[in-house]
Each structure stands twice: as structure tokens, then as C-alpha cells.
Amino acid sequence: MQRVLATMFFIAAALFPIALAADQWTDMLPAGDGQQETKELCSNCHNLQKIVQSRKTPQEWERSVNDMLARGAQIFPDEAEKIAKYLSASFPPGK
Amino acid sequence: MRALVRDYLDLGLSRRGFLKAMAAAGFTLTAAESVLKNLAPVAHAETAGKEYWKEFEGNGGELLAEQLLQTGNEYLFVGNGSGLGALCDAVIDRPKLKLVLSTHEAHVVAMASGYALASGKTAFCMYSRVGAAHSTGNIYNAMKDRIPLVIAVDRADTTEDGRDGHEDLEDMLEPMKQYTKWRWIPKEVARVPEWTAKAFKVASTMPSGPTYMMFPRDVMFEQKAKTKIFLPGTFDVPMNVRPNAKTVEKTAKMLVEAKTPLFNIGPEVYQGGGQKEIVELVELLGIPIFERGQLCQVFPNQHPLYLGQMRGQIRYPQNVDFFMNIGARWDEANESFVAQKKIPAVVAGVDVRHLGDGIAIEDALVGSVKESLRDLIDAVKAVATKDRIEKIRQSRFEETKKFTERLRAGREANAKKIWDNKPIEWDRVGKEIEAIADKDAIFVEEFGSQRNKCMDHISIGYGAKTQLGRTTGECLGWGLPAAIGVKLAKPDHQVWALQGDGGMLFNQTEALWPMRRHEAPIITVIFNNRSYNETRNRMWTRGKNQREKKLDMISHLGNPDVNFAKIADAYDIKGEVVAEPKDLKPALQRAINATRDGKPYLLDVLVTQAGQGANMNWYPKVSIAEMRSKKA
Numbered sequence: 001m002q003r004v005l006a007t008m009f010f011i012a013a014a015l016f017p018i019a020l021a022a023d024q025w026t027d028m029l030p031a032g033d034g035q036q037e038t039k040e041l042c043s044n045c046h047n048l049q050k051i052v053q054s055r056k057t058p059q060e061w062e063r064s065v066n067d068m069l070a071r072g073a074q075i076f077p078d079e080a081e082k083i084a085k086y087l088s089a090s091f092p093p094g095k
Numbered sequence: 096m097r098a099l100v101r102d103y104l105d106l107g108l109s110r111r112g113f114l115k116a117m118a119a120a121g122f123t124l125t126a127a128e129s130v131l132k133n134l135a136p137v138a139h140a141e142t143a144g145k146e147y148w149k150e151f152e153g154n155g156g157e158l159l160a161e162q163l164l165q166t167g168n169e170y171l172f173v174g175n176g177s178g179l180g181a182l183c184d185a186v187i188d189r190p191k192l193k194l195v196l197s198t199h200e201a202h203v204v205a206m207a208s209g210y211a212l213a214s215g216k217t218a219f220c221m222y223s224r225v226g227a228a229h230s231t232g233n234i235y236n237a238m239k240d241r242i243p244l245v246i247a248v249d250r251a252d253t254t255e256d257g258r259d260g261h262e263d264l265e266d267m268l269e270p271m272k273q274y275t276k277w278r279w280i281p282k283e284v285a286r287v288p289e290w291t292a293k294a295f296k297v298a299s300t301m302p303s304g305p306t307y308m309m310f311p312r313d314v315m316f317e318q319k320a321k322t323k324i325f326l327p328g329t330f331d332v333p334m335n336v337r338p339n340a341k342t343v344e345k346t347a348k349m350l351v352e353a354k355t356p357l358f359n360i361g362p363e364v365y366q367g368g369g370q371k372e373i374v375e376l377v378e379l380l381g382i383p384i385f386e387r388g389q390l391c392q393v394f395p396n397q398h399p400l401y402l403g404q405m406r407g408q409i410r411y412p413q414n415v416d417f418f419m420n421i422g423a424r425w426d427e428a429n430e431s432f433v434a435q436k437k438i439p440a441v442v443a444g445v446d447v448r449h450l451g452d453g454i455a456i457e458d459a460l461v462g463s464v465k466e467s468l469r470d471l472i473d474a475v476k477a478v479a480t481k482d483r484i485e486k487i488r489q490s491r492f493e494e495t496k497k498f499t500e501r502l503r504a505g506r507e508a509n510a511k512k513i514w515d516n517k518p519i520e521w522d523r524v525g526k527e528i529e530a531i532a533d534k535d536a537i538f539v540e541e542f543g544s545q546r547n548k549c550m551d552h553i554s555i556g557y558g559a560k561t562q563l564g565r566t567t568g569e570c571l572g573w574g575l576p577a578a579i580g581v582k583l584a585k586p587d588h589q590v591w592a593l594q595g596d597g598g599m600l601f602n603q604t605e606a607l608w609p610m611r612r613h614e615a616p617i618i619t620v621i622f623n624n625r626s627y628n629e630t631r632n633r634m635w636t637r638g639k640n641q642r643e644k645k646l647d648m649i650s651h652l653g654n655p656d657v658n659f660a661k662i663a664d665a666y667d668i669k670g671e672v673v674a675e676p677k678d679l680k681p682a683l684q685r686a687i688n689a690t691r692d693g694k695p696y697l698l699d700v701l702v703t704q705a706g707q708g709a710n711m712n713w714y715p716k717v718s719i720a721e722m723r724s725k726k727a
Contacts, residue, residue: 049637
């Protein structure tokens with residue numbers, strides 16, 4: 001249900017191109033193991049627009065999360081792995 | 096007593112005031128008088144027989160040169176222009192002054208900026224007025240970075256100006272208004288030294304910044320005067336200003352009583368000479384610390400208390416109950432956890448125009464950050480016993496150490512995982528440089544968003560290697576010439592210029608000319624990912640069409656695929672392209688060997704792209720050749 005809402009939100013945002021507040025992007029994360037970590041840790045540095053709007057393979061998501069780690073994000077390796085798995089399941093190519 | 100003696104010697108405290116304050120501090124009158132007796136020769140030496148100026152007769156160029164000699168400047172950073180003729184004539188007879196020449200005005204300013212940053216001196220540069228427009232990018236950078244520069248250009252004769260004449264506009268000072276602290280046209284030759292001294296005084300007084308003068312050609316070449324040259328020490332404003340003592344005491348108490356204090360520091364701590372003191376203070380109380388600002392790494396980046404670059408929100412520590420911002424400009428402050436959670440904040444520094452921007456200030460330590468930190472350390476030791484301080488320190492220090500060690504272990508593991516990737520990973524370049532660089536090396540970098548991937552693996556900050564750059568203003572085209580200025584200021588240190596390919600292509604290939612001309616043994620490493628990686632990511636995140644259609648409209652740099660080693664060769668500088676990860680280490684060693692022999696060396700290292708649109712290598716083609724209807 002949450003994913004349907006997220007899709008509807010995405011379509012609405014596309015039709016009505018207004019800037020969304022940072023917390024609205026956060027609200028568009030579907031439920032799942034890793035949602036909380038993604039919400040809390042990723043948004044310390046940036047809003048979640050780039051996550052919600054991206055579609056990537058598991059390798060690409062792992063690469064992105066590790067890239068953030070290398071750029072100074074305060075994320076531990078076990079959390080990075082969990083976030084990468086969550087993003088792979090939630091935002092795969094073609095979805 | 097240390098503080099009272101300093102006040103007495105700085106002439107801020109009278110003899111009677113000194114005796115009274117000593118009595119209040121518990122000293123007997125005899126003891127206080129004995130201290131005064133010992134200080135007398137020092138105090139009188141400050142002013143006895145002091146000369147404030149000397150007389151000199153000459154034309155504008157000679158008067159300028161005479162005044163420059165009194166500033167302690169050995170090097171004058173110059174570009175070519177016929178308006179410099181009178182100064183050049185004067186320099187010939189004054190061998191203490193040496194000209195450092197660049198072919199581009201922006202590089203003249205960047206060389207002077209690097210010199211000022213590394214030496215702590217106020218640097219002087221001069222070039223043609225029509226080249227001033229070229230130079231504004233790096234004057235803007237200097238203004239943003241509070242770099243003390245005196246910039247001079249020539250101007251039309253006083254008999255011709257104001258007529259929109261040859262190489263002239265009606266108001267050529269106006270465009271510099273936003274980029275400089277003070278501007279002037281010295282039209283009276285007798286006052287050339289006075290205004291030059293003023294330009295140095297304004298530029299060097301913190302918050303420092305560039306000043307700008309336009310010297311009319313007739314004033315420089317033909318007009319003569321017998322006038323005063325100001326001697327050293329007569330046009331400096333001492334900036335060892337101490338903060339209000341009551342605020343220091345209040346802040347010390349807040350620091351001791353806070354359960355979870357947090358510091359954020361910025362470049363003013365480096366520029367104000369307070370690096371040693373900030374390390375001492377946070378170690379004394381075990382305070383975790385962030386940095387904000389990219390002009391230099393102030394705090395040692397491998398220190399257990401160092402948390403990295405300050406963001407709007409933080410993960411650690413939680414429940415911050417006291418916040419100090421020392422010498423940092425923090426433009427996200429009003430949306431940060433500090434504002435949201437209404438955390439009591441004390442700010443410190445001399446940049447009063449921006450002190451505490453965006454947050455509600457509980458109090459402010461206005462003055463030199465070095466003096467403020469020194470006074471705070473003394474005050475903390477006065478308001479809490481040694482045992483209490485140690486108790487406070489230990490628990491905080493260990494907790495933060497655990498957190499930062501875990502983070503670093505994650506980054507190390509990550510770097511290991513991608514070690515053999517091709518194109519070469521930024522992390523690997525950083526680690527290979529760390530392994531091979533001199534312990535007191537200086538890095539002048541001009542990276543974008545990939546910076547930490549490299550620099551987090553290099554030990555930089557107080558007590559370690561030095562990192563200068565990227566500029567706060569981020570106007571690209573600064574790093575290479577700035578590195579030349581740094582090497583001039585610190586010839587016995589190994590100097591590295593770390594550049595992206597995008598930054599290098601912002602006019603910087605010409606900076607290889609002064610590098611070769613002045614035989615500056617600098618190791619230049621181009622991190623060549625054939626892309627403006629940062630801008631592509633920013634555009635694709637906030638915009639839609641490029642991202643959805645996967646079209647990289649303006650960020651791909653791979654066509655033409657620039658070979659920077661070949662460009663270096665054209666300037667008679669040796670270099671090589673490094674494409675294979677295994678070739679990096681021996682190439683770095685060759686670069687170091689060359690610089691030890693007194694020669695610059697350039698490495699063009701092919702590194703990874705990252706983020707959205709990485710490795711697309713597409714660009715919208717516009718071919719003029721294909722537009723032709725005949726083979727013209």
C-alpha cells in the first residue's frame with residue numbers, strides 16, 4: 001500500500017513540478033528492513049530525493065552507499081550493507 | 096599573572112593598574128614591584144628611540160618600491176603590462192625585491208594567495224589594468240577566504256582619465272567593490288607610500304582580505320616627490336585582541352558543566368594561529384569536534400575526537416547541550432540541529448559581520464581565536480579542579496574514540512574492497528600518497544565532492560601534513576598557481592598540487608609556465624575522471640530531464656580526451672599518464688625523485704567517476720566541420 005502511495009506521490013510530483021520539502025521525500029521510502037537506517041543516516045547529509053528517484057541494480061546501490069561512506073558519511077559497515085540491501089529491494093531498475 | 100604581564104607590555108594596563116591587579120590576584124606589593132622592575136627594560140625597549148618613517152625622493156615607481164621594502168615583502172607577484180615599467184625600473188636598483196612572473200593575471204593573484212596562506216604574510220601583486228578583469232575570479236576567492244593581498248594595477252595618466260579612452264573605463268574601481276576590502280587611486284605622488292602602507296594595513300587586519308590600487312602612469316613614471324616612507328611596525332594593527340574576561344569565565348563554566356558539548360571550527364583558527372590551542376582545549380575536556388570550511392584542514396583529521404565536516408544534522412554526539420562555533424562560517428546553521436533544538440551557542444572570532452550567522456547566540460568571544468582559546472584553557476583550569484577535568488575528559492574521550500575508530504575501520508575496509516578497481520579509485524590514490532609523502536608535506540588541493548575519498552586517507556591538520564584549498568568561493572583555476580606561491584613560501588617542504596581534470600581545464604594549464612620558469616619542484620597530480628563529476632550529480636539530483644533520459648548535457652570532458660602529460664611536456668615539465676592501479680606507486684616515486692632533483696613533475700591519473708550518470712560518456716554533439724557545405 002505504501003509503495004502505491006509512493007508511486008502516486010511521484011506521479012503527482014511529476015505533474016505538478018513544485019519543490020518538495022525534505023521530509024516529504026523521506027515519507028516516500030517504502031516500509032522494509034533498512035528503512036529506518038536509510039531515513040536517519042542518509043538524511044544527515046542530503047535529502048532523499050536522489051534515492052527515491054533512482055533505480056539501480058544491487059551492485060550499483062552497494063557502490064553508491066560505499067561511495068557515501070568514502071565521502072565521510074557517518075555510517076558503519078554493517079549499516080551500509082543493510083541500507084544497500086533495502087535500496088536494492090525498494091528501488092530496482094524498471095520499477 | 097601571565098595575562099597581567101601581557102596586558103602591561105601591550106600598554107593596555109597602567110603601572111598602577113598592574114599593581115592593583117597583582118594585589119587582587121594575591122601577590123604582595125613587594126612581589127608585584129619586583130615583577131615590574133624586571134619588566135622595565137622590556138617595556139621601554141618597545142618605544143625608546145623608535146623611528147616611524149624615513150624620507151625619500153623619487154618617482155611613483157621608486158616610492159612604491161621603497162615602501163614595499165618596508166613591508167618585509169621579498170617577492171612581488173607580477174604579470175606583464177607596460178604600466179609596470181616604473182616599478183620594474185625601481186626593482187633593478189633594489190635587489191632585495193624579486194619579481195615572480197606569471198602569464199595570466201588570475202594566476203598572479205593565486206600565486207600571491209598561496210604565498211600569503213603559507214607564509215602568514217600580506218602578499219603584493221601587480222599587473223595590467225586590462226588584465227584585472229581576468230583576475231577577478233581569484234580576487235573573489237581571496238575575498239571569500241579572507242586572504243591578505245595588496246593588488247595593484249596601472250591606470251591612464253591623470254590628464255587623460257575619465258574620457259573612456261585607451262584601455263580605460265570611467266569607473267574601474269567599481270567592479271572591484273564586491274571583491275575587495277578597500278580601493279584607491281593614488282593621484283598625488285607624495286602620498287604613494289602612505290596609501291600603499293594603508294593598503295597593507297587594511298589587507299592584513301583580520302578579518303583580512305584583498306585591497307586594490309590603481310596607479311596612474313604619470314604618477315608612476317614622471318611625477319616626483321620627497322616624502323615619508325613608513326617603517327616596519329608603523330602600519331600593522333596587532334590582532335592579538337583578547338576577548339571579554341567575563342565572557343571567557345562564563346563560557347568556561349558552561350563548558351565544564353555541559354554533559355555533551357560540541358565544537359565546530361573553521362579556517363580562522365588556522366589564519367589566527369590557534370591550531371595548537373584548539374587541540375589542547377578539546378583534549379583537555381574530551382570534546383568532539385567538527386570542521387566547517389574547506390580552505391584548510393585545521394584539526395588533525397586522524398585524531399580520535401575529530402568527526403569530519405559539519406553538516407546540518409549529525410549522528411554523533413546526540414543530546415548536545417552546549418555548542419561552540421570558533422572561526423567558522425556555517426551557512427546551514429539556521430536549519431541545523433543547533434537551531435532546531437535551541438542548543439545554547441557561544442561563537443568566537445574576529446569576523447563580527449558573520450559571527451553566529453543563522454543561530455541564536457548565547458554569547459560571543461570577540462577577539463583573536465588564539466587568545467580566546469588560550470584564555471578559555473586557563474579559565475577552565477581555574478573553574479574546575481584537575482581531578483574533575485580528568486573525570487570529564489576520560490568518559491567523553493573514550494566514547495568519541497570508539498565512534499571515530501569504528502567509522503575509520505569501515506572506510507579502510509571499503510578502500511581495501513575496491514583497491515584494484517580500474518579506473519583507479521580516489522581512495523587508492525590517497526592511500527598511496529599517504530604512504531610515500533614526506534611527513535611535513537603540503538597539499539594544495541582543488542577537489543569537488545570526491546575530495547574526502549582521497550584526503551581522508553592522508554594525515555592532515557595540526558601536527559601532521561598541511562592541506563590548503565579548495566577555496567571557499569570555489570571559483571576554479573586557483574590550485575596550481577597557488578601551489579607555486581606555497582612552494583615559494585615553504586621551499587623546504589614537499590608540495591603537492593592535487594587537481595581535478597575539470598579544475599585543470601579552467602585556465603590552469605598555463606600555470607605550468609610559471610612553475611617551469613621559476614623552477615618550482617612541485618608534484619602535480621591530476622585526478623582525471625574526464626568529467627565534471629560534482630555538477631553532474633547536483634544537476635541530476637535536483638533536475639529531471641537529464642536524469643530520466645540519461646543525457647549528460649554539459650559535464651562530460653572525455654572528448655577531447657586530454658593528455659595532461661603531453662601538455663606538461665610542452666612546458667618542458669616531465670609527466671606521465673597513469674592508467675593501471677599497479678603503476679601508481681612507482682609513478683609517485685618517480686615524481687618525488689624528480690622534485691628532489693629540483694624539477695616539477697606531473698601525473699595524469701585516470702580515476703573513477705561516481706554517482707548519477709557516471710560513465711555515461713555521452714555529450715550533445717555540435718560539429719562545425721559537419722555544418723560546412725564545402726571543404727573550407
